[in-house]
Amino acid sequence: MSQQAADQSTEQEVLTAEERATDLLESSYSVVVKLADQQADASSPLYSAKSFEELGLHEDLLKGIYNMKFAKPSKIQERALPLLLQNPPRNMIAQSQSGTGKTAAFALTILSRINYDLHAPQALVLSPSRELARQTMEVIQEMGKFTQVTTTQAIKDENLPPRVNSHIIVGTPGTVSDLIKRRVIDAKNIRLYVLDEADNMLDMQGLGDQSRNLKRLLPRDCQIVLFSATWADRVRQFAHEIAPHANEITLKPEELSVDGIKQFYVDCRSQSKENKNQKYDILVGLYSLLTVSQSIIFVKKRETADEIAQKMSEKHHAVVSLHGKLEAAQRDEVIDSFRAGKSKVLITTNVIARGIDIANVNMVVNYDMPTDQYGRPDPETYLHRIGRTGRFGRTGVSVNFVHDNKSMQVMNDIEAHFDRKMVALPDDLDEAEEIIKKAMKST
Numbered sequence: 304m305s306q307q308a309a310d311q312s313t314e315q316e317v318l319t320a321e322e323r324a325t326d327l328l329e330s331s332y333s334v335v336v337k338l339a340d341q342q343a344d345a346s347s348p349l350y351s352a353k354s355f356e357e358l359g360l361h362e363d364l365l366k367g368i369y370n371m372k373f374a375k376p377s378k379i380q381e382r383a384l385p386l387l388l389q390n391p392p393r394n395m396i397a398q399s400q401s402g403t404g405k406t407a408a409f410a411l412t413i414l415s416r417i418n419y420d421l422h423a424p425q426a427l428v429l430s431p432s433r434e435l436a437r438q439t440m441e442v443i444q445e446m447g448k449f450t451q452v453t454t455t456q457a458i459k460d461e462n463l464p465p466r467v468n469s470h471i472i473v474g475t476p477g478t479v480s481d482l483i484k485r486r487v488i489d490a491k492n493i494r495l496y497v498l499d500e501a502d503n504m505l506d507m508q509g510l511g512d513q514s515r516n517l518k519r520l521l522p523r524d525c526q527i528v529l530f531s532a533t534w535a536d537r538v539r540q541f542a543h544e545i546a547p548h549a550n551e552i553t554l555k556p557e558e559l560s561v562d563g564i565k566q567f568y569v570d571c572r573s574q575s576k577e578n579k580n581q582k583y584d585i586l587v588g589l590y591s592l593l594t595v596s597q598s599i600i601f602v603k604k605r606e607t608a609d610e611i612a613q614k615m616s617e618k619h620h621a622v623v624s625l626h627g628k629l630e631a632a633q634r635d636e637v638i639d640s641f642r643a644g645k646s647k648v649l650i651t652t653n654v655i656a657r658g659i660d661i662a663n664v665n666m667v668v669n670y671d672m673p674t675d676q677y678g679r680p681d682p683e684t685y686l687h688r689i690g691r692t693g694r695f696g697r698t699g700v701s702v703n704f705v706h707d708n709k710s711m712q713v714m715n716d717i718e719a720h721f722d723r724k725m726v727a728l729p730d731d732l733d734e735a736e737e738i739i740k741k742a743m744k745s746t
């Protein structure tokens with residue numbers, strides 16, 4: 304796209320600020336109506352035949368759920384909870400689409416199983432990132448608000464007492480292993496071991512060793528609970544090893560895509576060849592869309608995240624970047640300010656591709672297509688990235704940037720893997736913007 308169009312789009316963002324703020328954002332009323340319709344549709348992952356009362360949850364937990372404005376269970380909650388709460392406890396390997404309520408499924412299991420009179424660690428939840436561990440902790444505390452539950456966050460730089468007596472520990476594998484080995488956490492009463500984003504937690508390229516070694520420190524009869532939206536074949540056997548004789552809830556690849564996420568791509572190859580900053584100029588050209596509500600831009604490398612954030616900030620675009628090289632306190636500040644809506648655009652790497660739940664994110668950009676460490680297409684990471692939008696019945700948009708034949712091939716492979724069409728956006732930025740705006744509003 305030409306420089307002139309990029310400048311023009313900057314002018315546009317001034318002219319349509321009011322327009323953007325009103326007509327594109329779904330009103331809260333329309334979101335609630337749409338959700339009720341979806342929860343009444345038996346084919347929706349948000350549907351359930353039962354009410355929360357019929358799931359046999361303690362009234363203190365029902366109070367917590369209703370206080371969080373949860374009207375009915377989602378499909379994964381309705382199917383997983385009865386199996387997770389049966390006695391004697393059985394292990395679980397569960398799968399459900401992104402944004403369909405897996406956190407509440409394991410949180411309610413934990414809050415139902417702990418002995419509140421025993422002031423000792425009884426449940427351990429591991430997350431692959433600091434950000435997700437902090438988010439999950441907040442969900443558990445909110446859900447257990449009307450109980451006497453006590454919790455401890457086991458992540459880097461947390462000030463912990465010499466001995467932790469909380470009922471529930473939520474943390475990241477390295478920190479938790481260290482605390483158990485140093486006997487700050489006594490594992491002898493732990494009866495629930497939950498791995499969220501479990502495929503990533505068990506993957507040899509991921510945190511596989513730590514998660515599996517940690518299990519050896521726990522009581523043998525501990526109930527193992529594994530949740531994720533994706534379960535690549537190579538990881539499934541690790542799941543069965545760590546969680547023998549488990550109940551299983553699985554989906555086929557073609558069931559994994561969330562209908563509410565409209566998937567597009569921009570073919571940067573077809574733009575004028577002399578401008579080597581095509582991708583960046585198109586990203587800036589889309590800026591007014593990125594700030595309709597909030598958006599997350601995924602890149603491959605930390606340096607790219609910092610570089611784009613720097614360049615866009617120089618143009619007075621409110622953009623923040625987050626990646627693993629930042630100090631813990633900086634990471635917390637960036638994600639908390641983004642979650643509070645103080646910044647509209649977050650540029651990040653795969654460090655928060657999974658689990659992060661921010662309702663106002665209505666657009667995800669794959670500035671770099673996700674590939675594994677060998678450069679091969681990474682459909683699981685793709686699904687988790689775009690799953691940061693279109694959550695629990697909301698509408699979301701994802702836009703892939705294709706800049707050469709390799710990235711086009713990666714995208715085609717991922718499209719075939721999920722059997723879900725990705726729609727080409729026109730080269731003309733104004734037309735592309737209209738199409739995306741329409742998709743953001745579609746039900």
Ligand SMILES: Nc1ncnc2c1ncn2[C@@H]1O[C@H](COP(=O)(O)OP(=O)(O)OP(=O)(O)O)[C@@H](O)[C@H]1O
Binds near residue numbers: 376400658
């Ligand atoms: N029964 C429910 N009714 C209404 N909202 C719900 C319900 N269950 C969960 N939610 C909300 O839906 C959103 C998504 O839930 P959650 O983050 O648990 O999804 P997830 O399945 O873990 O997604 P991911 O695979 O991306 O981690 C959250 O904001 C949560 O508060």
